[in-house]
Amino acid sequence: MKKLLLSLLFLSIVSCGTSENLQTSSFTVKEGDSINRVITRLNDEKIISEKIQFRILAKITGKESKLKTGTYNIPPKISYNKLLDILISGKGIGVLITIPEGFNIFQIAALLEDNDIVSATNFFNEVYNNTWLKEFNIPTNNNTSITRINYFSDQNDFKFAVPFDPKSYSLEGYLFPDTYSFDKNSSAKAVVQAMTARFNDVIDNSILAQIKEQNKTLNEVIILASIIQKEATDIKEMPKVSGVYNNRLNQNMILQADPTLIYALILDGEYNGNIRTRHLKPPWPSPYNTYFTTTLPIGAIANPGKEAILAALNPTIHDYIFFVGSPDGEHTYSRTYSEHEKAVQQWVKHRRGK
DSSP states (O other): OHHHHHHHHHHHHHTTOBOOOSSOEEEEEOTTOOHHHHHHHHHHTTSOSOHHHHHHHHHHTTOTTOOOOEEEEEOTTOBHHHHHHHHTTOOOOOEEEEOOTTOOHHHHHHHHHHTTSSOHHHHHHHHTOHHHHHHTTOOOOOOOOOOOEEEEEOTTOOEEEEESSOOSOOSTTOSOOSEEEEOTTOOHHHHHHHHHHHHHHHSOHHHHHHHHHTTOOHHHHHHHHHHHHHHOSSGGGHHHHHHHHHHHHHTTOOOOOHHHHHHHHHHTTOOSSOOOGGGGSTTOOOTTOTTSOSSOOSSOSSOOOHHHHHHHHSOOOOOOOEEEEOTTSSEEEESSHHHHHHHHHHHHHHHHTO
16 A cells, blocks of 8 residues: 555656746657657757656556657646647648649659658659559559659749659659648658548549540559649640540640650659750660650559540540640640641740740
8 A cells, every 4th residue: 555655656746747838849769769859859949858757658558668759739738747648649730732633753752751751762662663563453653662752943933852763653643733731751651542432432433444445454543633634734735635636646746745855854863954966866765755756655644633534535536646835824725737837936926035
């Protein structure tokens, strides 16, 4: 009985500590953090001052091994016991992040890293993971880990994070563009799970039925949709752009989609925001470069939204096989190469006049 009373007294003394923060503070439990690392940072960030007292409390209450990753709001002058309850709750502050339609995995990686959600390295190792690729019937890669990343921005000032040795096959196209709430320092697996789950929600039974009726594969539709997403300046243009590419595929023509060349150059470490004349010739006969193929590239080049996916399945029926930008912000469509050349000259003249 005496030992029990002493234990209860000791627990009451240990648990009476309170946090030092005078206003609500945010604190992050990182993936792989031990209780000692957490205590050190709590002390460094002036949330607690009694490290030993906090450590003993975590031990005797059995909470030291129950910490959950996430970023948490810590109310001012909270008891150490309630502070521990917050850190094991898993109810962290979500970071809202929007993945724009048409972003590729390199742009997504940079965006996630800039927002302290997951490192680009961990993200790439997850999206190139063979387990995910098999789930979506995508060809697999070797299992060599990515360790080095190169960063650059294009002419639109979008930041890219690109592995020094990127692999051919990834979840590109299957990371659905949307607004998500992620904890800071999330696991790459949790991020990819959220984005692929959203993709599976969007690709509903009606879309799957259309794919089956047209005797296509999901991968073929997503690849074409990714090109449409990058080429069309407006949602209303997407079915018309889709019609052009379907006409070219049906006529066994080279697709000549600039966004596929850009993606090929990114993979080869050659892209700096511009396409040069030399890029339209070998040595860039990449399977992603449709200036060298009469078929779709081997994978998606971006992550399309639902409208682009629907456009890939429902192209406008017409006989256009060319298009180019026009002064009104959309595209000029042509049936013959001579018509296309005139449209290109008009576009060049317009660009020079700016």
